[in-house]
Structures are given as C-alpha cells and as structure tokens.
Amino acid sequence: MSLTKRELAALIIVGGAIPAHIMAAERPDATSYPGRAITLIVGTAPGGGTDILARRIATHMTEDLGQKVIVDYRPGASGNIAALAVARADPDGYTLFLSTRAATLHKTMYPHISYDYAKDLAPVALVAKMPLVIVAGRHVEAEAATLPDAIKASRAHPGKFSLATIGVGTTNYLLSRILQEAAGVEWVHVPYQSAPVALRDVIAGRVEFLCLPLSSALAHINAGSVRALAVMSALRVAEVPDIPTVAEAGFAQAGAEDWFAVMAPAKTPSPVIERLYRSVNRALADPAEQEQLSRLGFVVPSSSLDPVAVGALIAEDTRKWTAILEAWQIKGLQ
Structure with a gap:
C-alpha cells in the first residue's frame, strides 16, 4: 500500500501520522525484495574485464533473485561517475555499483566530484581480486x-x-x-x-x-x-x-592487485543488503564459476566476507592507498 501525494499532503496539513503498517509496506525487506529489475552500474565502457565480470555476476543474480539484473555502463572519471550515480540513488536495493579501488580514492584523485564513498555507499560483497x-x-x-x-x-x-x-x-x-x-x-x-x-x-x-x-x-x-x-x-x-x-x-x-566489490546506496535496509550478499556469494561458491573466472584472469576470494568485513577491508585499503599517493606525491585532477 502507498499514499498518493494528495493523501500525504493532507496528513501533513492536519498533523496526522502516517500509519506504521503503511511505512513498513514502503520499505523493502527480505520477503518482498526484489519486486522488479535491479540495475548494476559499472564505471567502464562495454568489452573489458569489468564488463565480463559484471555480466557473469548479473546472470547468476538474475537466476537467484528471480528478477532481471541489468548491467548499465557509466564510464568516466575512473568509475566515479558510476559511483556518484549510485550514491544518489534511492536506497532500496534496485541500484547497485560494481566498484574497484579507484572510486575509493576520489577525494585525492577527483576531489571535484561531490560525494563521499565511505559515507554514501554501503558494502554488499567482495566479488573478486584482479591481477x-x-x-x-x-x-x-x-x-x-x-x-x-x-x-x-x-x-x-x-x-x-x-x-x-x-x-x-x-x-x-x-x-x-x-x-x-x-x-x-x-x-x-x-x-x-x-x-x-x-x-x-x-x-x-x-x-x-x-x-x-x-x-x-x-x-x-x-x-x-x-x-x-x-x-x-x-x-x-x-x-x-x-x-x-x-x-x-x-x-x-x-605490485598490487585491484578488487571488485558490489556496493549499494547508504541506508539501504539491512535485510536487502543481506539478500544481495547471499545472492552474490552463491554465484561465487559455484566451483564451475570459480574455474571460469580463474580462466578469465580473476581471483575469487577463498572465503566469503560479510558486508561488515568488506567495509573494513575497503576502509583499510583506502587508508593504505591514500598514504601511498601521498608518499609518491601522486595527485589527481584538481
């Protein structure tokens, strides 16, 4: 159930409260989610390794979730155009970002792009490492x-x-x-x-x-x-x-590897994050998929990390690489 704009305005005018059961119905949970197609945004053009990985993961998630997962390409600024689009999306689990390390360093490399990776995006799952x-x-x-x-x-x-x-x-x-x-x-x-x-x-x-x-x-x-x-x-x-x-x-x-992680907008409900986490890791647990990803040049994590652990890994990686940029005096676009 949902309220029309007129009904919502009337409640506000008369000082009425929105019924709790209506508010609950508006928030996706593990039982109702997903109810429509999901968009997985990547920060590169079609045809490269990121595209290959995104399409493989999207195919598995489509089968697991029962809804189409569509790969959308937003190249530019080393993935930060894509990251910004997801950071500004509704936190309902229907817009996701396949991130690499580059987006986490935007404050140094692309300070003019107005979002905060650590605050505006929520980790879902580590997908692969990339030599x-x-x-x-x-x-x-x-x-x-x-x-x-x-x-x-x-x-x-x-x-x-x-x-x-x-x-x-x-x-x-x-x-x-x-x-x-x-x-x-x-x-x-x-x-x-x-x-x-x-x-x-x-x-x-x-x-x-x-x-x-x-x-x-x-x-x-x-x-x-x-x-x-x-x-x-x-x-x-x-x-x-x-x-x-x-x-x-x-x-x-x-020498260092890059990594891929699925991210969602901050404030996405925990049950939705958990459902997405299970979906990604079911795909990665398939031995045939592990072998195929290895043949394609990816390294699948030896064990799955829950969203909290993925967040900790990204935070530590960001601190490390921010220090590396400073030590080597590498600056981005000012």
Whole structure:
C-alpha cells in the first residue's frame, strides 16, 4: 500500500501520522525484495574485464533473485561517475555499483566530484581480486622484449615511449606511476575509458605500453597480438605462470592487485543488503564459476566476507592507498 501525494499532503496539513503498517509496506525487506529489475552500474565502457565480470555476476543474480539484473555502463572519471550515480540513488536495493579501488580514492584523485564513498555507499560483497599486467605492442619488441629492456630503452631515449592506462586514478594508472618513479623513467601517459580501445591502439602501434587488468589482456596475450612484460604483483599468477613479476625485475613496490566489490546506496535496509550478499556469494561458491573466472584472469576470494568485513577491508585499503599517493606525491585532477 502507498499514499498518493494528495493523501500525504493532507496528513501533513492536519498533523496526522502516517500509519506504521503503511511505512513498513514502503520499505523493502527480505520477503518482498526484489519486486522488479535491479540495475548494476559499472564505471567502464562495454568489452573489458569489468564488463565480463559484471555480466557473469548479473546472470547468476538474475537466476537467484528471480528478477532481471541489468548491467548499465557509466564510464568516466575512473568509475566515479558510476559511483556518484549510485550514491544518489534511492536506497532500496534496485541500484547497485560494481566498484574497484579507484572510486575509493576520489577525494585525492577527483576531489571535484561531490560525494563521499565511505559515507554514501554501503558494502554488499567482495566479488573478486584482479591481477594487473603491463603489455607492449609488437612494434617495440626489438627494444622492449622484457620489462628490464623496456626500462633500459626508456632511459636511453627519454620521451620516446608512451603508456596507456584505463584512466587517471585507476589502480593500473597508480601502479604504472609508481613503476616509472622507481625505475627513473617517464612514459607519455595516454588515458583511455576502456581496455578494448586502449588495446586496439597498442596493437596498431600507436602506443607502446599498456597497464591493464589481466582479465582484459589475457585473450590478446594468448593470441600473441601483444607481449606481456610483467604482472604487477609480488608473486606469479597461476593462470599465466610464465609471465614474470615486477618484483622479479626489482620493482616490488609497483605490485598490487585491484578488487571488485558490489556496493549499494547508504541506508539501504539491512535485510536487502543481506539478500544481495547471499545472492552474490552463491554465484561465487559455484566451483564451475570459480574455474571460469580463474580462466578469465580473476581471483575469487577463498572465503566469503560479510558486508561488515568488506567495509573494513575497503576502509583499510583506502587508508593504505591514500598514504601511498601521498608518499609518491601522486595527485589527481584538481
């Protein structure tokens, strides 16, 4: 049951109280939710690793929840356009955000975007972790067959080489900045809104290097259209054991994984958060889905974290990376 605007205005004018049973009916709970389609907003254009993961999770959630989960694309500002849309949405569980680390650092990297990630969004579930990789176009293979070769050539020819990332403020951008600082080189930065477009330009020889999620690069690495120089991690990745790490090249400080988490608007009712949490983790508990995500370059969490634990993980990760940005003097768009 719901009140029309006229009925609500009449109650206010006469000083009447809205009946408790009507208020309860207006708030979704675990038994009535969901009653219609859910939108899962992602902060990238279609075609990359984020899109692949979002569509797989949406498919499983659709089956589990009995309502369509629609993936909506809002690229721009390293996911912060998407985050802002969800932060301003009604807290009813029908608008969700597939977040990465980049959105948590908006106060440093995109301070002009007016929302507060920690206050305006509520954690639902950790979906996956995401190794990153730096690749090179085949047109520079003679000079940059390995990461040490690429750094040597870049030192010898300052300003000659360019590096693409999927936007200022993304983890691939931050790690590539740290790598350049640690190696004493500077590549011309070419930001893109999506991995497929960036890969196309690297393959075509318009850009030399690209740092991006492994999930977006894996098919091209396997096809031989780009050459993997290093995974941005301390340990080799099981799915691509032949690719060395940045740590092996002497740049352990440039190694870190990114992560994906489903977020909802703050003040979303707890029963709705709990229902969404169960739905996401039922998908991730499927051994066949775990194997498929691994083949695609993702790392599924070994155990599920409840929303409170996900919130604690994100808060600690944000503190850590805010300090890293300060230590390396990395600033965003002012």
